[in-house]
Amino acid sequence: MKSKHIKYFTDFKPEIEVKSPGRINLIGEHTDYNEGFVLPTAIDKTITFKLLKNESDTLCRIYSETYDSYFEIDLSEISISQAHWENYVLGVVFELKSRSGGFKGFDCIIESELPIGAGISSSAALECGLALGLNELFELNLSKDEIVFLCQKVEHDFVGTKCGIMDQYASIMSKAGKVILLDCKTQQHHYINASFEPYKIVLLNTNVSHSLADSEYNSRRQECEAVVTHIQQYHDRVESLRDVSLEMLQNLKSGFSQKLYERSSFVLEENSRVLTAAGALEEGALENFGELMYASHKGLRLKYEVSCPELDFMVDFSLDYPEVLGSRMMGGGFGGCTINLIHKDKVTDYVTAIKFKYKEKFGIEATAFIATPSQGTQIKRL
Numbered sequence: 375m376k377s378k379h380i381k382y383f384t385d386f387k388p389e390i391e392v393k394s395p396g397r398i399n400l401i402g403e404h405t406d407y408n409e410g411f412v413l414p415t416a417i418d419k420t421i422t423f424k425l426l427k428n429e430s431d432t433l434c435r436i437y438s439e440t441y442d443s444y445f446e447i448d449l450s451e452i453s454i455s456q457a458h459w460e461n462y463v464l465g466v467v468f469e470l471k472s473r474s475g476g477f478k479g480f481d482c483i484i485e486s487e488l489p490i491g492a493g494i495s496s497s498a499a500l501e502c503g504l505a506l507g508l509n510e511l512f513e514l515n516l517s518k519d520e521i522v523f524l525c526q527k528v529e530h531d532f533v534g535t536k537c538g539i540m541d542q543y544a545s546i547m548s549k550a551g552k553v554i555l556l557d558c559k560t561q562q563h564h565y566i567n568a569s570f571e572p573y574k575i576v577l578l579n580t581n582v583s584h585s586l587a588d589s590e591y592n593s594r595r596q597e598c599e600a601v602v603t604h605i606q607q608y609h610d611r612v613e614s615l616r617d618v619s620l621e622m623l624q625n626l627k628s629g630f631s632q633k634l635y636e637r638s639s640f641v642l643e644e645n646s647r648v649l650t651a652a653g654a655l656e657e658g659a660l661e662n663f664g665e666l667m668y669a670s671h672k673g674l675r676l677k678y679e680v681s682c683p684e685l686d687f688m689v690d691f692s693l694d695y696p697e698v699l700g701s702r703m704m705g706g707g708f709g710g711c712t713i714n715l716i717h718k719d720k721v722t723d724y725v726t727a728i729k730f731k732y733k734e735k736f737g738i739e740a741t742a743f744i745a746t747p748s749q750g751t752q753i754k755r756l
């Protein structure tokens with residue numbers, strides 16, 4: 375990286391600072407792109423953006439120590455980059471510019487506390503933080519909802535992951551101390567107190583990220599869509615798996631493979647688990663909540679097939695520990711973190727024990743941290 379850039383960005387006087395959080399999801403995996411339910415919230419780890427308009431009509435300069443990167447964008451010709459992470463930035467700039475004539479050159483520093491590939495959605499934090507920051511810097515007046523969908527589009531078109539809206543929604547809309555029960559079909563949402571006392575939400579990072587993640591993610595989405603297309607021949611009001619009942623699936627299962635039946639029945643069951651889990655949380659029935667987390671993992675592992683040996687090991691390990699109420703893989707799968715509810719007095723001992731056994735089995739250091747349900751994106755004019 376050229377030192378003149380580092381020097382410039384060291385003396386930089388930003389106009390806007392944005393803190394954009396990662397997210398956890400208590401339950402409801404692979405349901406969002408099927409227009410189902412999820413129960414996520416933002417966490418207390420963020421990506422920080424510092425932004426300043428420059429004098430140019432077309433030049434944007436992006437600097438990041440975390441990503442060990444400096445690059446420039448020419449607003450008159452934005453195209454997909456070979457450097458994977460740059461595409462999140464390029465995509466946001468492309469989408470904002472195509473929606474607004476008032477978009478000009480800017481300079482930006484990006485620093486992150488979010489581990490990449492951990493399943494806590496550093497990608498949505500990156501897109502959403504930048505989009506909201508630029509929205510404020512250039513007074514583009516896009517609503518938060520518009521930004522959610524713009525960032526999802528960036529992920530589809532620039533990054534190639536055909537994701538749902540959960541991550542962007544959680545990163546932007548979360549409230550401190552709450553989880554969001556989000557209906558991904560209507561975007562109706564309801565905040566629920568995240569009162570897990572005396573349990574803590576602990577993330578255990580396998581520190582593996584299997585390369586299948588992106589391609590398998592997109593193929594799961596296609597599998598679900600194939601089932602919907604088949605069912606639509608008989609039920610014309612069906613738009614997504616959200617509109618399908620278990621009875622409909624069973625009646626029509628001769629029209630698709632057993633594998634597709636497993637995939638789609640998982641989605642239907644997971645949707646129903648989210649609603650039951652939200653009710654359990656409101657009633658303080660935490661043991662029920664924990665059981666639903668285990669059931670979610672079982673479905674993700676056996677029916678949806680998005681888990682991996684490292685995640686399964688962590689979840690299985692917890693079964694012998696009564697201080698763990700629930701444990702499951704979180705996010706897209708094939709690596710990243712498990713999310714666990716662990717009694718606050720036992721967190722340290724439990725984490726020590728699992729790290730030791732995990733290292734013995736896989737030769738990899740697991741990492742752990744307590745996640746606190748936190749406020750969504752915060753923007754300051756400086």
Ligand code: GAF
Nearest residue numbers: 403404537538539540705706
């Ligand atoms: C990833 C995606 F980005 C989300 O949209 C969601 O589908 C999740 O995987 C699985 O629940 O985080």
